[in-house]
Amino acid sequence: MEGKQLIVRSIYSFVSMFLLGFRLLVTEAQSNYVGDDCSSTTPKSLSSEYKDNLNSVLTWLSSDAATSKGYNHNSFGNSTSGADAAVYGLYDCRGDVSGYFCQFCVSTASREVLQRCPNRVSVITWYDFCILRYSNENFFGNVTVDPAWNHTGSKNVSSSEEIQKGEGFMRSLIRKATVETNQLYYMDGFNLSSTERRYGLVQCSRDLTREGCRECLETMLAKVPKCCEHKLGWQVSSASCLIKYDDYIFYLLHNPASSVPYTQIARQKGGSKAKLLIIGLSVLGAVALLCFSVYCFWFRKRARTGRRTGGRIPETIRLSSYHNVQTEETLNPDISTIPLITILQSTDNFSEASKLGEGGFGPVYKGVLPDGRQIAVKRLSESSGQGSEEFKNEVMFIAKLQHRNLVRLLACCLEEKEKILVYEYMNNASLDFHLFDERKKRQLDWKLRLSIINGIAKGLLYLHEDSRLKVIHRDLKASNVLLDDEMNPKISDFGLARSFEKGQNQANTRRVMGTYGYMAPEYAMEGLFSVKSDVFSYGVLVLEIICGKKNSGFYLSECGQSLTLYAWKVWCEGECLKLMDPVLEESCIESEFVKCMHIGLLCVQEDAADRPTMSTVVVMLASDMMSLPKPNQPAFSVGRMTLDDASTSKSSKNLSINDVTVSNIFPR
Structure with missing residues (x-):
């Protein structure tokens, strides 16, 4: 017992010191503004007609973004009435963004662009979710590869194998965006190894043809060896296209089905949830999981003694402090454990007939305890990269929260590498x-x-x-x-x-x-x-x-x-x-x-x-x-x-x- 207490104190001290250091590294969330190009034209005094047309274009772009499918262009003014009278404007939201997010991004860009690039007749501005562009010359349908902009992460890639795999993966996305679909964008991920996953996105401005899109994307990819291939996490963009590669899911969990070829729909349905839920692990997550694994080992040893309880929800245990990034409060709720054998018996060994559904955490089963009580059993799926974090959250929060309008957690099980939560059963579903x-x-x-x-x-x-x-x-x-x-x-x-x-x-x-x-x-x-x-x-x-x-x-x-x-x-x-x-x-x-x-x-x-x-x-x-x-x-x-x-x-x-x-x- 003293040895266990010493280990607990050591782990707690280590985690506390780590969190203290981690706090110093936390920075404010980045804004969605990425950059702009207004240096290609010199500042000049704009005519009142051009200003009126520019304001009309920006207002129209912002308004149209709320009801379009993520892209549109328009022009105001007549080029014959003056050299700088006509204004051509375009917005293009990222392929995983539509509706609310698209309109918000375009509205923000329209509002800020005149402040960032005053008195310019030609501007390109990049945001995480969209690009906005205007000029006094008609650029619609033209492939623009210069100027190009790049951004890289701080991590280094030393493996030539990863560089080659990454390049091959991005080429496959270009093919899918320009040959296998007509969406001019595509996003996906691949397994670099059994423990690492990479994600990529390619997209073109949707006024381009598929051939023009392919030309632009390949030009951007050709720039990667000079600027970015030895960095983990990079993006290369021009006014007409962008490519992005990283080790975490940077795109939204909403992935339009229209970007997936029909022949791949059946295959992706089974794996998309797990793929989208897998997130890049931080050092903090690794430490938390290490500590949690130690506790899981102790729980297994104690839970084995519960097998003799004959199906009752038996002993009460103490689950030690799980630190959330946002709090230093120590959470020590009393959690009941239930033997794995009881869960297997109640769900008929997790049979398909007992399955109620499946979410990002994993499958949910209906079970019946020996005393006749019905339970809902949530079982962590091995393929769920987010599941361990969710499991800890559920245990920490629901165990301490008791209200008639919150679902009630009855017990958990941590035997045989299983992570299982047992809830009261809801007859009327969701x-x-x-x-x-x-x-x-x-x-x-x-x-x-x-x-x-x-x-x-x-x-x-x-x-x-x-x-x-x-x-x-x-x-x-x-x-x-x-x-x-x-x-x-x-x-x-x-x-x-x-x-x-x-x-x-x-x-x-x-x-x-x-x-x-x-x-x-x-x-x-x-x-x-x-x-x-x-x-x-x-x-x-x-x-x-x-x-x-x-x-x-x-x-x-x-x-x-x-x-x-x-x-x-x-x-x-x-x-x-x-x-x-x-x-x-x-x-x-x-x-x-x-x-x-x-x-x-x-x-x-x-x-x-x-x-x-x-x-x-x-x-x-x-x-x-x-x-x-x-x-x-x-x-x-x-x-x-x-x-x-x-x-x-x-x-x-x-x-x-x-x-x-x-x-x-x-x-x-």
């Missing part, structure tokens, strides 16, 4: 299972949907303000809300959750993880997350619940508009009921529907400071007498570009939730 099915959604009448909206709000309020930890969920969505026998909502899946220290309000992360369509703009673009990030996700979820449609698929069904954009549009037009799920027509109370829609729009406002806290949301939901402030423009919405001034007034900007009167508020 919210998305009912909400987005045309037949099943009919059982979700208005009273039940309102109850679900309230329950989720109370669960989030507990996480943000009332629990022992201040927890940011970071992945709230319909599939992560489970429904019990009485259809009460329970928030689940804390694999991406983070906790805050006392007095801490926000944090940054380099690797943005979550679900496309639910992520707040400041989190998706800058890695900045706070309780207001969860509030944004909650707002999207509320709008989904009252309209019965997925946010991710709404763009395709409503004239190219996103859910938040459409909700904002009908709100400003005073026609809120257009958003209502048709199956609610008989059961819905109009004033309650409008209030929920109002709250949803308040939660998805672009400025995080404008969004209410969850405590305010709960009060607003419970009160029929509280006057709510007018919502501002939703994140990434094109509304401010197209709606009339009366519909987009910013006069509500200075209103606070505390402006209370005794009346219900309706739009217009």
